Amino acid sequence: MSNGQCLDSGTQCHTPTFPAEAGGGGQASGYVIHPRVQAVMVAARFHGVELDPSEAISRAAKGTPSAASLSEWAESAGMWARAVRLRWRQLLHIAEDAGPVVLLLTDGSATLMVGANADRNVVFVRDPRALASELTLAVDELRLERIWSGEAVLVRARRGRMETDAPFTLGWLSGLVLHEKRSLRDIGLASLTLSFLTIFPPLLVMTVVDKVLTHHSYSTLLLLATILAITTIYEAVLGYARRLIVMVVGARLDAKLNLHVFNRLLRLPLDYFERHPAGETMHKVAQVYKVREFLTGKLLATFLDMMTLAVLLPFLFYLNSSLAFIVLACSILIVVIVLIYLRPLQRAFSKVVVAEAEKAAALGETIFGVKTVKSLALEPQRRMLWDMRVAEAGRWRLAFGKLANWPQTIVNPIERFMSIGVVLIGAYIALADKSGYAVGALFAFMMLSMRVAQPLSGLARLIENYEEVGAAISEAGSVLNRPLEYDAVSRGLRPQLSGAIAFDDVTFTYGTTKIPALDRVTFAIPAGTMLGIVGRSGSGKSTLTRLLQGINRDHSGFVKIDGNDVREINLRHLRQSFGVVLQENFLFRGSICENIIAGRPGLTLSDTVRAARLAGAEEFIERMPNGYETIIEEGSPNLSGGQRQRLAIARALITDPRILILDEAMSALDPESEAVLHANLLRIAHGRTMIIVSHRLSSLIDCDQILVLESGKGVDIAPHRVLLERCSIYRQLWSQQNRHLANQGLHHAKAS
Structure with missing residues (x-):
C-alpha cells in the first residue's frame, strides 16, 4: 500500500521508493507524481494508453486530485473513465479482464484492485508504485473499509465511437431524451392516470342529468360530489408531480446539451473559426435549444395528449358513435390541410433561416469590432448594414407568416364546427331521442369532444413545427457535425x-x-x-x-x-x-494572476511572479491598485497594448515550454517594454x-x-x-x- 499504510497489521507492507523512470517518470515539470495520479497512469497503461502526468497536475489545482478530476484527465486523453462510488459486493463482481480499478483511499493516496475472489470474500490490491511483478495483497471487507470510503475511478480503452461523437441529428437528440427512461416512464404513468381521471367529470355530469335531476336523489348527489372532490385533489397532486418531473428532465437535458455543445466547439479546428463569423456560429449553435424546447415541450405535450386520445376516443364512440365519427373526420381533414402546405412552408422558412443567420453575423461582427467602429466613426455604415439585414429578415419572415396564415385560416372553421356544430347535431339527436337519456350523454360528449380534437389538431401543427425544428437541426449540425480534432487530440x-x-x-x-x-x-x-x-x-x-x-x-x-x-x-x-505569443493576444476576464496561470491553474503566486519578471511585466503589475489580483475586464480596456503583450508572454512562459514562438509579439510593444524584453530574451531562450x-x-x-x-x-x-x-x-x-x-x-x- 502507498504511504506505508498497512491493511493487515500482521503483514509487513512493502512500500518501495518510486524510481524516476517507472510509470513515465517520478516527476513532471518539477512536481512529484501524486500516488492517485500514478495509480490512474498504471491502470491506463494496462489498456495501452500512456497518460501525461503534467495534465493531471494542471487539472488538480492545489491539494489532492479528486475522483472527478482524475476521470476528466483520462477522458481528455481519449479513454473511457468514470468516477464512481462502489460497494464491497460490486468490487467482488468486477471482471478480472476489466483491468485494474483505482481505489481512492481516505488518506489521499490510492491503491489498485487487480482481482477478486468471491468464494474467499477478498479482493487483491497492489501498490501503484510497486513493480508489476511484485506480489499482491489479499484484503477482506473489514480491513479495506478502514481506509476506503468507496470512491473509485474506472478506466478502460474507448470502444467504438462515443455517443457524444455521433452526428448531431434529431435521432441523436431523441436518444438523449430516451436515456431518461425512468422519468419518462413516470411521466407516462401519470399521464395515463390523468387521462382516465378526465373521464370522471363527464360521467358525473351525465349521471347528475340522467339520475339526480330525474329522480331528485340528494344522496346520489352527495356521493357524486364527494367522488368529484377526491378525484380533483388527486388530479391536482398528480399533475403537480408530472410537471415537476418534466422540469427535472428538461434541466438534465439542458445540462447535457450545454456540455456537449461546448465540448464540440472546443474540438473544432481553428480554421473553422477563422473562416466563419463568430455571430453566425453563435446563432447557429443557439438553435440547439430550440430543438430541445421542441422535444421536451411541444413533442412531449403532443405525445401525452395522444395518450389521452387513446383513452378518450373509445369512450366517445361508446357515448355517441355518429358524433365521434364527425370529430374524427374533421381532425383528419385538418391533418391533410397541414400536409398540403408543408412543402411550401419548408421552402419559405429556409429563406428566413439564411436571413436570420446573416443578421446575427452582422450583429456579432459589430459587437466584437466595436472598438474599430468607434475609432473610425463607422456607426452610419454599420447601422445601414444592420437596417438592410433587419429588413431582409423581416421581409422573409413576413412572407413565411402570410403563407402559414392560410392553413390556419382554413382550419379555423373546421375547429369551430368541431366545437359548436357537433353540439348542434348532438342537440338534434337528443331532441329526437324519446328515452330522455341522450341529454346526459350529450353533455358528457360535449365535455370530452374538445379534449379529443385538441391532440389531433396539435398533431397536425406538430408536423408544421417539425419543419422549423428540422431547419434548426440543420443549422446547428452545420457547426457541430464538422470534422473534429478528436483523433489527433486523444491519440498519437x-x-x-x-x-x-x-x-x-x-x-x-x-x-x-x-x-x-x-x-x-x-x-x-x-x-x-x-x-x-x-x-x-x-x-x-x-x-x-x-x-x-x-x-x-x-x-x-x-x-x-x-x-x-x-x-x-x-x-x-x-x-x-509550445508557448505561443501572437501579435494580438486575448486576455480572459479575471485577475492578472488567473490570466498568467491559465495554462496551469495548479501553480502558485511565486510561479506567477517568476514568469512575469521574465517577461518584464512585474514592474507595471506591482503598480496596479491590487497587484496580481487586479481584475482585467472584457477586452482588457484597463491595459495598454504593451502591457497586454507582456502578460501574454508571461502566460506563455508559465508552462516552461520546450519551444517558444513569438509571432510578431514585439510589434505592439512600446520602446520601454521592448527594451525590457530584449534584455531578458537570452534568459527566456535558455534551455528551449x-x-x-x-x-x-x-x-x-x-x-x-x-x-x-x-x-x-x-x-x-x-x-x-x-x-x-x-x-x-x-x-x-x-x-x-x-x-x-x-x-x-x-x-x-x-x-x-
Missing part, C-alpha cells in the same frame, strides 16, 4: 520533446487559394536554437508556425520535432510543449528552442539562425552577419529598415 505519440525542428520539402496550400503558402521549404535546427523568421508580408512566416503547432495538418513533406512527424504526435501533448517571427530585423540580430522566406519559399538560413553578405533579399530588407542610420551617418560626414 507523447514523446519528451527537446526542441529540434526540421522541415523536409514541406508544401502547404490553404483551401481558399491555389497558390502555395509554403513551397518546398527545407531547413533544420538543433534543440535550443534561437531562430528568427523574416520575409515580406504574405511570405509564409505565420503559416510555418501554424504547421509546427499542428493547426494545419494537410501538408506534403514532413514537419518533424526531435525526429517525430507532428502529425503522429498527440495534438494536446504537442501544443502543451525559440522561434521569433518579426518584421523588425534589429530584434533578430542575436538569433543563432535567421530563416528568410520569399513567396512561400525558403531563400536562405544563416546568422545575421552571413545573411548581410550573401542574401540580397535580407540585405534589402535591412537597408530599408536602417536607412535612417545611413542618412544620419551621411549628415555627420558632411558636417565634419
Whole structure:
C-alpha cells in the first residue's frame, strides 16, 4: 500500500521508493507524481494508453486530485473513465479482464484492485508504485473499509465511437431524451392516470342529468360530489408531480446539451473559426435549444395528449358513435390541410433561416469590432448594414407568416364546427331521442369532444413545427457535425520533446487559394536554437508556425520535432510543449494572476511572479491598485497594448515550454517594454528552442539562425552577419529598415 499504510497489521507492507523512470517518470515539470495520479497512469497503461502526468497536475489545482478530476484527465486523453462510488459486493463482481480499478483511499493516496475472489470474500490490491511483478495483497471487507470510503475511478480503452461523437441529428437528440427512461416512464404513468381521471367529470355530469335531476336523489348527489372532490385533489397532486418531473428532465437535458455543445466547439479546428463569423456560429449553435424546447415541450405535450386520445376516443364512440365519427373526420381533414402546405412552408422558412443567420453575423461582427467602429466613426455604415439585414429578415419572415396564415385560416372553421356544430347535431339527436337519456350523454360528449380534437389538431401543427425544428437541426449540425480534432487530440505519440525542428520539402496550400503558402521549404535546427523568421508580408512566416503547432495538418513533406512527424504526435501533448505569443493576444476576464496561470491553474503566486519578471511585466503589475489580483475586464480596456503583450508572454512562459514562438509579439510593444524584453530574451531562450517571427530585423540580430522566406519559399538560413553578405533579399530588407542610420551617418560626414 502507498504511504506505508498497512491493511493487515500482521503483514509487513512493502512500500518501495518510486524510481524516476517507472510509470513515465517520478516527476513532471518539477512536481512529484501524486500516488492517485500514478495509480490512474498504471491502470491506463494496462489498456495501452500512456497518460501525461503534467495534465493531471494542471487539472488538480492545489491539494489532492479528486475522483472527478482524475476521470476528466483520462477522458481528455481519449479513454473511457468514470468516477464512481462502489460497494464491497460490486468490487467482488468486477471482471478480472476489466483491468485494474483505482481505489481512492481516505488518506489521499490510492491503491489498485487487480482481482477478486468471491468464494474467499477478498479482493487483491497492489501498490501503484510497486513493480508489476511484485506480489499482491489479499484484503477482506473489514480491513479495506478502514481506509476506503468507496470512491473509485474506472478506466478502460474507448470502444467504438462515443455517443457524444455521433452526428448531431434529431435521432441523436431523441436518444438523449430516451436515456431518461425512468422519468419518462413516470411521466407516462401519470399521464395515463390523468387521462382516465378526465373521464370522471363527464360521467358525473351525465349521471347528475340522467339520475339526480330525474329522480331528485340528494344522496346520489352527495356521493357524486364527494367522488368529484377526491378525484380533483388527486388530479391536482398528480399533475403537480408530472410537471415537476418534466422540469427535472428538461434541466438534465439542458445540462447535457450545454456540455456537449461546448465540448464540440472546443474540438473544432481553428480554421473553422477563422473562416466563419463568430455571430453566425453563435446563432447557429443557439438553435440547439430550440430543438430541445421542441422535444421536451411541444413533442412531449403532443405525445401525452395522444395518450389521452387513446383513452378518450373509445369512450366517445361508446357515448355517441355518429358524433365521434364527425370529430374524427374533421381532425383528419385538418391533418391533410397541414400536409398540403408543408412543402411550401419548408421552402419559405429556409429563406428566413439564411436571413436570420446573416443578421446575427452582422450583429456579432459589430459587437466584437466595436472598438474599430468607434475609432473610425463607422456607426452610419454599420447601422445601414444592420437596417438592410433587419429588413431582409423581416421581409422573409413576413412572407413565411402570410403563407402559414392560410392553413390556419382554413382550419379555423373546421375547429369551430368541431366545437359548436357537433353540439348542434348532438342537440338534434337528443331532441329526437324519446328515452330522455341522450341529454346526459350529450353533455358528457360535449365535455370530452374538445379534449379529443385538441391532440389531433396539435398533431397536425406538430408536423408544421417539425419543419422549423428540422431547419434548426440543420443549422446547428452545420457547426457541430464538422470534422473534429478528436483523433489527433486523444491519440498519437507523447514523446519528451527537446526542441529540434526540421522541415523536409514541406508544401502547404490553404483551401481558399491555389497558390502555395509554403513551397518546398527545407531547413533544420538543433534543440535550443534561437531562430528568427523574416520575409515580406504574405511570405509564409505565420503559416510555418501554424504547421509546427499542428493547426494545419494537410501538408506534403514532413514537419518533424526531435525526429517525430507532428502529425503522429498527440495534438494536446504537442501544443502543451509550445508557448505561443501572437501579435494580438486575448486576455480572459479575471485577475492578472488567473490570466498568467491559465495554462496551469495548479501553480502558485511565486510561479506567477517568476514568469512575469521574465517577461518584464512585474514592474507595471506591482503598480496596479491590487497587484496580481487586479481584475482585467472584457477586452482588457484597463491595459495598454504593451502591457497586454507582456502578460501574454508571461502566460506563455508559465508552462516552461520546450519551444517558444513569438509571432510578431514585439510589434505592439512600446520602446520601454521592448527594451525590457530584449534584455531578458537570452534568459527566456535558455534551455528551449525559440522561434521569433518579426518584421523588425534589429530584434533578430542575436538569433543563432535567421530563416528568410520569399513567396512561400525558403531563400536562405544563416546568422545575421552571413545573411548581410550573401542574401540580397535580407540585405534589402535591412537597408530599408536602417536607412535612417545611413542618412544620419551621411549628415555627420558632411558636417565634419
